[in-house]
Structures are given as C-alpha cells and as structure tokens.
Amino acid sequence: MVSKAPNPAVELEIPDEISGLRMTRQRQHIYRMLIQHRDHPTANDVFMRIKDTLPNLSLATVYTCLDAMVKHGIIRQVNFDRGPSRFCPNLAEHGHFHDDATGIIHDVTFRPGIHLEDVLDLPPGAIVKNVEFTLRGHLV
Amino acid sequence: MVSKAPNPAVELEIPDEISGLRMTRQRQHIYRMLIQHRDHPTANDVFMRIKDTLPNLSLATVYTCLDAMVKHGIIRQVNFDRGPSRFCPNLAEHGHFHDDATGIIHDVTFRPGIHLEDVLDLPPGAIVKNVEFTLRGHLV
DNA sequence: GGCGATAACTGGAATAATTCTTGATATTAG
DNA sequence: CTAATATCAAGAATTATTCCAGTTATCGCC
Numbered sequence: 001m002v003s004k005a006p007n008p009a010v011e012l013e014i015p016d017e018i019s020g021l022r023m024t025r026q027r028q029h030i031y032r033m034l035i036q037h038r039d040h041p042t043a044n045d046v047f048m049r050i051k052d053t054l055p056n057l058s059l060a061t062v063y064t065c066l067d068a069m070v071k072h073g074i075i076r077q078v079n080f081d082r083g084p085s086r087f088c089p090n091l092a093e094h095g096h097f098h099d100d101a102t103g104i105i106h107d108v109t110f111r112p113g114i115h116l117e118d119v120l121d122l123p124p125g126a127i128v129k130n131v132e133f134t135l136r137g138h139l140v
Numbered sequence: 141m142v143s144k145a146p147n148p149a150v151e152l153e154i155p156d157e158i159s160g161l162r163m164t165r166q167r168q169h170i171y172r173m174l175i176q177h178r179d180h181p182t183a184n185d186v187f188m189r190i191k192d193t194l195p196n197l198s199l200a201t202v203y204t205c206l207d208a209m210v211k212h213g214i215i216r217q218v219n220f221d222r223g224p225s226r227f228c229p230n231l232a233e234h235g236h237f238h239d240d241a242t243g244i245i246h247d248v249t250f251r252p253g254i255h256l257e258d259v260l261d262l263p264p265g266a267i268v269k270n271v272e273f274t275l276r277g278h279l280v
Numbered sequence: 281g282g283c284g285a286t287a288a289c290t291g292g293a294a295t296a297a298t299t300c301t302t303g304a305t306a307t308t309a310g
Numbered sequence: 311c312t313a314a315t316a317t318c319a320a321g322a323a324t325t326a327t328t329c330c331a332g333t334t335a336t337c338g339c340c
Binding site for chain 2: 136
Binding site: 162164166167196197198199200201204205208222 | 289291297298
C-alpha cells in the first residue's frame with residue numbers, strides 16, 4: 001500500500017492563491033492544518049495547533065483568515081447547536097453526524113442521486129441556496 | 141357555536157403542568173406567547189413581548205423557563221448558524237427554511253413516509269437520536 | 281392555616297465566542 | 311522606490327447566554 005500518508009516532516013505545499021484569495025503565510029498554515037487533520041476543529045483549536053510554528057499569530061487573525069476562506073468558498077463553517085463554529089475543507093454537499101459518546105464528527109453524504117429538496121415539502125416557490133443538516137447519536 | 145376560537149382578548153388557558161413540568165405563571169405566559177405567535181422568536185423577543193404583562197420578569201428567567209421546556213420536550217430550540225437560539229412549539233419532526241429576503245422562517249416537513257436516515261449514507265452502526273436541518277434561500 | 285423543604289424567580293455579575301478598532305506590516309502596482 | 315491596498319496583531323468591545331446570591335412562591339404535612 002503506497003498511498004500518501006501525510007508526513008509531518010514534509011510540509012504540504014499550498015498555492016499562493018486559491019479561488020481569488022491570496023494565500024498569505026497565515027492562511028497557508030491554517031489551510032494546511034485543516035486538510036491534514038480533518039477533524040472539524042474550532043478556531044481556537046486551529047490557533048493552538050499552529051501558533052508554535054507561526055510565532056506572532058493572533059487568534060483574531062485565525063478568525064479573519066477562516067472567515068476569508070469561508071467567504072471565498074475554500075472551506076466550510078459548521079455549527080452544532082450553539083457551540084463554537086468548526087471548520088471543514090470538505091466542499092462536497094454533506095452534513096454531519098455528531099457522535100455524542102466520543103465527540104467525533106463524521107461527514108455524511110446523501111445516497112447517490114438524492115437531493116434534500118426532493119424529499120421535503122418546501123414552501124411554494126422556494127429557491128434553495130444552501131442546505132445544512134446535522135444528526136446526533138452514537139455508534140454501536 | 142361552542143368551539144374555542146383563540147380570542148386575543150381572552151387569554152389562552154395553559155394547564156398547571158405539562159409533561160411533568162410545573163407550569164408557573166412565567167412559563168405559562170412564555171408558552172402561550174409561543175403558541176399564539178409561531179414565528180420562532182429568540183429569548184429576547186419572548187422577553188420583550190411579555191414583560192409588560194408580567195412586571196418583574198427577568199430575561200434570565202425567560203432563558204431558564206425556555207430551557208426547562210426544551211428539556212421536558214414541550215418546545216424545541218432551533219439554531220441558525222451562530223445567531224441567537226429560537227424557540228418553536230412545533231414538536232413534529234421538521235426542519236426550517238430561512239427566507240433570506242424577509243427573515244421569515246418556515247417549518248418544513250419530510251414528504252410522507254420519508255426519513256432522513258433513509259436517504260443518507262450514515263457511518264456504520266449509527267444510532268440517530270436527533271435530526272436537524274436548515275435550508276436557506278428565498279421565495280419567488 | 282402554619283411551617284419547613286424544595287423549586288422557581290430576580291437582578292446583576294460573569295463567561296465564551298466572536299467581532300471590532302487602531303496602528304503596524306507586508307505586498308502589489310506603477 | 312513609493313504610494314496604495316491588503317493583511318495582521320493585540321487588546322477592547324459586543325452578544326448571547328449562564329451563573330450566583332438572595333428572595334419569593336409552592337408543596338407536603340401536621
């Protein structure tokens with residue numbers, strides 16, 4: 001098996017620009033962290049994980065960088081109830097299953113060919129721009 | 141004609157207890173407000189609407205009453221992104237369509253016989269306890 | 281009806297996540 | 311190189327919510 005396991009000793013290259021957003025050093029570090037640890041971290045998690053490699057980084061910068069990437073459609077922001085926002089580089093249409101026993105969040109997709117709008121009774125004339133769904137429970 | 145049409149001049153009676161929760165005067169007022177204006181108000185909205193009829197009411201009480209009713213399954217708490225929580229007396233399984241143009245929130249149900257779990261690829265062994273879904277868009 | 285125990289309520293202080301503000305730095309365009 | 315623009319840092323401010331301490335209401339029982 002020769003799949004590319006992420007090697008912490010080798011930094012993943014991030015381009016200088018993604019979707020029209022200039023990828024500054026801070027944004028590169030944040031984005032790299034997100035794609036290497038796909039565990040839906042909070043802004044604070046991101047900050048704690050990279051601050052040692054980027055000495056003067058401030059938490060406010062992490063917030064603004066994440067926000068810029070969300071606005072440019074590079075990552076997604078996910079909210080569970082009123083907890084802190086979490087961030088996710090998976091851009092495919094998907095929702096989340098929150099395992100209450102472990103706290104682990106699993107991405108969940110629709111079965112092929114299914115769209116949420118097709119199985120719902122929407123108000124007449126509804127134009128859907130965005131869909132979010134979350135399940136809570138546990139695994140047996 | 142003996143049916144009890146809701147008459148705004150006559151206060152809707154709320155029982156002394158619902159699902160094992162003692163319905164104090166504050167809880168009765170809050171619950172009555174929720175079923176009479178089913179527009180998904182925030183805790184603060186609830187407070188503003190009833191404080192004149194319940195002079196010493198405090199916002200903290202509105203929060204704890206709403207929380208008690210949520211815990212007892214009398215009402216539901218609904219979150220949109222990171223906005224303030226909203227409250228809803230509709231206990232049937234449903235989600236919400238948020239009209240970005242007007243800010244109005246419409247309840248959305250599944251088409252008959254459909255359950256979200258049936259159209260999703262869930263992680264193996266997932267036991268779903270709770271489902272939330274939200275759509276954003278507008279009406280034409 | 282009175283009385284102690286328990287539950288609920290109030291008002292203000294405290295908290296957590298996030299956003300704002302201001303000044304410093306870096307980057308790009310010319 | 312220099313001006314204009316974008317980004318960043320640090321701390322203050324904001325918002326929604328929860329906590330706390332003291333008071334009030336309600337319940338069970340004699």
